[in-house]
Amino acid sequence: MLQVLFDALSLGSLYALGALGIALIFGVMRLVNFAHGDVIAFSVFALLWPSTDAVAIVFAGQMPWFLLIPFILAVGAGLSVLSEIVVFRRFRHASPATMMIASFALGFVIRYFLLMLFSSRPKSISLLPALSQPVEILGARMPLLQLITILATIVMLFALSVFVRKTRFGLEMRAAAENFTMARMLGVRANRVIMGAFALSGALAGAISIILGAQTGTADIQMGGAVMLMAFIATVIGGLGSLEGAVLAGFLLGAASVVMQTVLPPEARPFRDAFVYGAVILVLLFRPQGLISARGTKERV
Amino acid sequence: MIRTRLLTGLSALALTLTPMTGAMAEDADGNIVVGFATAETGFMEAYDKPAQDAAMIRIDEINAAGGLLGKQIKVVNADTKTDRAEGAKAGLSVLDAGADMVVVSCDYDFGAPAALTAESSGKVSFFLCAESIKAGVQGVGPHSFSASVLAAVQGATMAQWAYEKKEARDFYRLLDTSYVYNKGVCDGFDWMLPTLADAKLAGEDVFKNDDASIAAQISRIKALPKEPDAIMLCTMMPGAVSAIKQIRAAGINSMILNGSSVDGSYWLSAVPDLSNFYVPVQGSVYGDDPNPDVIAFNALYKEKTGGDPATQYTYPGYVMIDVWAKAVERAGSIDADAVVGELEKMDGEPTLFGPRTFTPELHHQNKARYLIAEVKDGKPGIVDEWTISEPVPMDALLK
């Protein structure tokens, strides 16, 4: 039974980190960033030297872990901020639909850029191999990585909530999320806040790519896709714009997916995802504004 | 009963597909044209290009030796861009360029549109390395063939070899439901298992190729009273690496069997010192193939493309042109029906990568000699050779 708990927690933490990355950007810009999944893929490929032949030439990947992790986080944050400056800054006054399609087009560009540099065959990398030997906790056996993922995620979530609650920058970001114009009228610099949100979101994407890279051992162009879909759903279920909601829903979705996988009878198991999506629709029907609705986001009549 | 039902099915299919039978268009200046409607960009490029390079090697050899029926083989190609709609266009453009034989993508799903255009123009089409039963008569039409071996044969080969040579008795079946190839491998395994005396299925489970974690499935394996002797894993890249890595990380050391889709050493660094892992291959890319001609071929391939073949999926390209050219020589013309007739006469036709047999009902291989590659402490190598005792019957294939 404990095993299921740990599995649910580790998958849930992946979805929670992803949902947080999307909620941060939606908070300040009402933009659902579809390019987020490709930022994840890009951060992993940044470790490799561009080459189209099958064997991966691990370039930055050989750095010791205390250099490697900051490097990936920086790459994720950098790409995310760059995408804000180059692309999304021009869409400040566009409608949500236009911004969404622009973010999809950006994701498309990043994906095919990687495809051109690295070809479509997944490249294997041994990322932080030390993390994969099994460890025994209260009777449940699992790879050390799974434990590290859960702990790292909890630490990151705690650090982020302190940052958002206590620091001035966090205060400005929350204010901008609730009422962008009013925040500017109090001297809050719009571009700096938005870039900050993108940087944080990019760093979270970097964190996901470390976990995914270490867990699956491959750098594949579509690796960000599956996690991002679930994270995107978690953001909405959690209540768009509310960071706590995104994290809670991320863990719930992870748990639902794992529980369904263990509970369902064998012939229904392939339909597992269908049940998860069915649950998503039910939740939305009863709480359209999400589990923890962020106060400011409801349109006032 | 099955034969008759199948034949009527074929005729019905042929009827719907031949609104216009193309004349036997030989290229204006008399040489024979082979059209490549394969992926030069997009996801499938990594799988189509190696097999296409191998095919080009055989074409160059034939042209150097005076060509086919005294004529040089000319090549035209069109990019399917790993897109089905674009695949149909690519097929049509190579046919318009006078292709007498159309080579289509490795994977059945992406190759079928182009193959269907060739079939409707009454031309012979070859799948570069598709291993699904549909890549041929059942899925396209009487003029379509596949240069590779059926996925089911791989499943059956691994099951019988593990049973005979490794005394494996209880097997665990883990199927990745995302791709039809995986189901093909496991279908072969399901057919072979009951024929092995006192071998039993300890359990089975499914997962998705892009699942971030298969922790639940692994917990179920660990909950078994006894660790299974062998796990029949039916999956392919990229999910395969993550699944194998998670199985070994959870401390499960039973033998892992898989189809040829994970052949190649490029991914082994992701699962450091992996052992007890077996894969069937048509030829070895590790330089230790028992047949010296294969080693010579690998050298020639390296010289032409600048790198060793990454996986065994390169070889079917070579076999394809080899058997097709032989059929054309024997038919004395490139008329599609004559060539098909000759191909269907081939029984155990020797090729560089094992015998090939085609029959009117099955333009594919349901029995083939496989080399067994073992990964030991992260190093791959050929350890054995195996051919299943009897061919996989049609109903097991069409399940």
Place this chain on the structure above:
Amino acid sequence: MTNLPKVKSVALRTISTPLILSAVLVVLALITVAYGSRPFNQTMIDIFVRVILVTGLYIFVGNSGVLSFGHIGFTCLGAYAAAWLTMPPMMKELSFPGLPAWLKALQLPYGPGAVLAGIFAGVFALIFGRILMRLSGIAASIATFAMLAMINTIYANWESVTSATNSVVGIPIVRTIWPYLIGAIAAVFIAWAHAISRHGLALRAARDEPTAALASGIDIPKVRLVAFTLSGAVMGLGGALMAHSIGVVTPDTFYLGLTFITLSMLVVGGIGTLTGAVMGVVLLSLLIQGLRWLERGVPVGESTFALPGGLQEILLGVVMIVILARRPSGLFAREFALPAWLGAGRGKSSAAPRNVPAGDA
């Protein structure tokens, strides 16, 4: 009640939009027939199928303002329904053992098959719509996306009825361009008729001013449901014709890739206008084909100038971003309409191609 604007006059005033758009499609078809090469013919067939899909999407997304990610699910329903109806019974025995016996025995020509497939998809749109239409905004977008994912998962695993991830083969291939042209023009006129109908007007009112619309007694979920169902049916028809254009279908043909390309064409063309929907498809498709033609190599002088492989998609993405940045409401924010002096008189016409003598005085 003062007299309602006579529906006939509203129709008269706006008839020029669908007529011009249909004329553009007819011109394209004539060029294709004249040009005659089969790959180009296939390209045009793809463009017409896309027109049906994007117009179907416009009927709901354009008029209701709710961004739906789920409509390609109905295209999937339509495509498989067409397969069930038009494949030879012998092939159905092999691929779909689980189908009811009467359906396996049935083999319809592709015309009625496509229409029935559209109705089949429309029925499911009605069922799903009844549940989903109470939602609005981002919640509705996610709910429709969850619906798409559910349809895809079911169709990718229901072995006996859809042969799961196996490619379904044996769907009669239609290579002539005319049925696709008729389908596209039909979709354009259905969209136009709905837009000016009572439901269409009420829906657009609800889109622009929800509170005012509610206050004036418009039952928003109901008018949305009408658009959702009609849009599902048209997307189903599109799915059926798409199946007949290639002859082989798998569930993942109708998933995220097609969803985003269809949405992008609608948004780049102009999300709120029928002209935007149709011209969005035509322009983006020609752009894609142009880039592919460049990639295949263009003889410049003696050497051929060719884009390196894979660059085509990157350029497409960049061009889309630039268009969206320059014209956030899309390239054709206003309908093609004949100018006032022709008596059609409704607002200033945008760059209306005058070459069409659409006499409607």
Place this chain on the structure above:
Amino acid sequence: MSLLAVSDVTIRYGRLTAVREVAFTLAEGEILFITGPNGAGKSSLMRAIAGVTPPAGGRIDFGGTEITGRAPEEIARMGLSMVPEGRDVFGSLSIEENLMLGTGMHSRERGWKARAASALEEVYDTFPILKERRHGQAGLLSGGQQQMLVIGRALMTNPRLIAIDEPSLGLAPNITDQVYERLIALRAHRKLTLLIVEQSSTRAVMVGGRMILMRGGQVLLDGDAGAMGQSEALQAAYFGYGEH
């Protein structure tokens, strides 16, 4: 030298002209009321001054430098603090967090922490109710309390000019009295220029200072509030008598 100079400002929304060539100046330490019926363009003018909607024509200067079309955060940092119509309170933040937000712009200067703390104390003295519930969520405050909070928040930015759009909107008369009484006390206590949009001209007359009357997007009257109090010109302008 006037602190705020608005010259020939025109504001259009699409084809609708909300404000047509409005001009006035405001000297340091002065108090100016802008009154007029609904839809006179008062709020549009305030939004233009705050930089939220850049004017179609004309020019605005603040403290001698032009601020037409500059970003709201830059205008705020120059010392012009705007309290918009509808009291935009950050509901999900606490009262103290709302107030501290105003000090963000000075965080570069040395010793800003001390100044911020003293400013906070001063706001709490002016509006004691805010101190009691300083850690409570701002969204739970009553209308009057929210009005006090947004004014306090504007004060925290240590502004030279505070512009308030309809402070009495939706407040009971006695609450509005309290708010104004505090405002006047504040102005006396520290050199502060006030620009207030107030719909009821009687309120403006009571408080005194200069008054501008706007209707149909144009300035009709500009003079001392007290003197204009009874004149028919005020009634005529207000209710449109004798309009040809």
